[in-house]
Amino acid sequence: MQEKRGIILSGIRPTGRLHYGNYFGAIAKFIELQEQGHCCYYFIADYHALTTITDRQDYLRQTIDMLRTYVACGLDPAKSVIYRQSDLPCTAELSLLLGMITNIGHLERGTTYKDKMGKIPATKGPEGNPLSYGLLGYPVLMAADILIVRADKVPVGDDQRQHVEMAIDIAQKFNYRFGEVLNVPEAVSRNALRLPGLDGSAKMGKSDNNTLDLLDDPKTVLQKIKGVQTTTDPLPLDTDSDDPEVVIPKMPPSLGVLYRLLSLLAPIEVYQDFLGKYRRGEKFYGMLKTTLAEHVSKFNAPIIERFNAPGNDDQSVRDFLRANVAKVTPVALDTVES
Ligand code: ATP
Ligand code: MG
Secondary structure (H helix, E strand, O other), rough: OOOOOOOEEEEOOOOOOOOOOHHHHHHHHHHHHHHOOOOOEEEEEEEHOOOOOOOOOHHHHHHHHHHHHHHHOOOOOOOOOOHHHHHHHHHHHHHHHHHOOOHHHHHOOHHHHHHHHHHOOOOOOOOOOOOOHHHHHHHHHHHHHHEEEOOOHHHHHOHHHHHHHHHHHHHHHHHHHHOOOOEEEEOOOOOOOOOOOOOOOOOOOOOOOOOOOOOOHHHHHHHHHHOHHHHHHHHOOOOOOOHHHHHHHHHHHHHHHHHHHHHHHHHHHHHHHHHHHHHHOOOOHHHHHHHHHHHHHHHHHHHHHHHHHHOOOHHHHHHHHHHHHHHHHHHOOOHOOO
């Protein structure tokens, strides 16, 4: 059997600033895989962002700023191939081909699509469903992003797991019809993270105005964390476990996000100490918030510094984009031509 080459691919939409969900759901893994010496392709999903962004200037600025944040977090354009999705237009050609064999019913069960459908008022306008064809077809374009570079692994957060599974199904169906043309990637691990929003909703998301961002300064961090709703009474935990996976889902969601962040950022003793306070029913919300804010600001400080560093300006981003798209283009053309 041919040995797996360990090609990694993942992307992020330039729809706002990178947040803690993006970092712990995706970027931390990107860095780990880069440092393990895999062949990594990390892109900015600017085609995908067009279902959300309407202003051209925002779109261009956010794309560049996101790339500068990638670098500030530790992604290295000399080790990983970092590129912009629209610089690889043959992805759109592959997406068209894959769309021909993709079942509409399958797409209508997509989580992002269903989620957005659920937010449309029951009394729709005269045109009916206002969502775009692009949003329904998001998983097909995402399948093309993955399959075009022959990726083996796709590190994404839990919210994107279903889309990767759809890409696997599409690739298998395509190969069944037309021969073994596409490389079928591995499924995403079951313990991928989904960080809740600061508003207590199930997911922190750039487009949802509920994020704690990697570039937030200390004042903003404190303001956002203090603003998390903690008026609800603590729920009984009915478990002795300290494991965040077990204990945090038993908390009210807004407290859950604070504890989850503390477990990711603070030393284990600090997290355990606050868990003890919770169990004993002590008054601790104020101290929990200021302690967490300190850890968040400490984590953000070097990222903010590297974001603003002289070697990480707009021009250096344009330069590495040009160099890196030249590395990915031959791989992609080879896939669409085969
Ligand atoms: P948008 O709201 O515009 O969709 P987003 O915050 O969901 O933005 P994406 O660009 O869609 O971010 O996703 C980038 C990566 O970050 C994906 O791998 C996704 O799984 C991961 N991710 C996004 N939000 C979270 C979250 N709350 N928890 C864990 N991972 C997340
Ligand atoms: Mg998203």
